[in-house]
Amino acid sequence: MEQNQSPEPKNNNRVLLIVALILVLLGINGFLFYMNQQKGKQNEQLTATVKEKDIKLEEQIKQYEAIKADFERQSQEVQAMGQANDSLEARIAAVNADLIKLRSFRAGSFSIAEQRRFKERAANFENQLRKKDEEIAQLKSDNEALYTETTTLKERQNKLTDTITTIARTNQDLSEKVAIASRLQAENIRVGVINSRNKEKDDDDNEFKAKRVEKVKVTFNLARNDVAPKETKEIMMRLIEPDGSALYNLSTGGGTFMIDGSEAFYTAKQDIVYDNTRQPVQFIYAKGAAYKTGLHTVELYSGGVMIGKTTFTLK
Known part of the structure; x- marks a missing residue:
């Protein structure tokens, strides 16, 4: 067990x-x-x-x-x-x-x-x-403000320039008008001749015998002009013969001057003090040789501008 x-x-x-x-x-x-x-x-x-x-x-x-x-x-x-x-x-x-x-x-x-x-x-x-x-x-x-200011100044400057240009043009026009208005004028221009015996002869018809002319006498008055300044003025006379040539002789006071940008001969010159009294002026010129027969022209100038003109005939 x-x-x-x-x-x-x-x-x-x-x-x-x-x-x-x-x-x-x-x-x-x-x-x-x-x-x-x-x-x-x-x-x-x-x-x-x-x-x-x-x-x-x-x-x-x-x-x-x-x-x-x-x-x-x-x-x-x-x-x-x-x-x-x-x-x-x-x-x-x-x-x-x-x-x-x-x-x-x-x-x-x-x-x-x-x-x-x-x-x-x-x-x-x-x-x-x-x-x-x-x-x-x-x-x-700031730049925009400066640009605006600059633009404004430029506009003002342009306007001012335009104004100045206008004034200058007006002054130039006025000066030209004054210059034209102040030009002298010869009035009562008469031509006479002087023979070898120093006897003068005038003729209303401005006709003379060439063989008896020893000297040519030009007389005139400077017209009144209240715009023209009272100062010394240069007066030139050109005695132009029938063939269109101006008598010119350095020994007798001749010379050259400018007319409308061109050179021209003058026969005689004298300086006068303009007094705005219709003062008389005369030129007596002796050619020193026989004068040509035919129509002669007398031109009077001051400041490069013709202030009077007349003619006479030598027979």
Whole structure:
């Protein structure tokens, strides 16, 4: 009876051992499952952190690119207004340097400290942008005001120039009218002859015998003219022979002068002080040779303008 009962305790111990081993295995599996879950969560959290850093990096790069574009815009505006832009070029270079650094970060390596540092620098750049935009706006306003003022001044200057031109033209016209009005006029022109015995002869018909003429005498009065200034006047006489040539001899006081832009000979000249009293003037001319027969002309000039004319005939 004792031999039949001995195997039962051994079987029980084996069962207990198997159960214990199963429990240990289950515990290990449960621990490994828990550790795998924790590791998965850590990986997910790390992936999320890396992704968030990459997003922050991309946002920061875009912000700096926008800042660079704004500085370049400001530089172009300042250049267009003819202003120096050295400070803007330096700022653009600084932004470019930061962009190079930002683009050099590897995935997930953009730390919170770096994020904070670049964010502060970007805020400083944006503050500079705002101040520069205010300066540019004020400069544009000043330029517009200056342009308006300059345009107004030019318009006034043009009007003033037109006025001055008009006044000058009016003065010129007035001067020409005064010059015309102040011209002298010879009146009561008479021609006489003087023979070799110094006897004078007048003829209402102004006809004389050529062989008896030694000298020709021309007398006239200067008409009144309240416009003509009282000053010394030059009076020229031209004695023109029948062939159209003017008698001219330097030894007897002849010379040349200008008539309507052309040079002409005069026979005699004298200076008188015009006093507006109808003062008499006379010329006595001796040719020193025989006079030609035919119609002679006497022309009187002052200031290059004819002031009187008459004719006489020598037979």
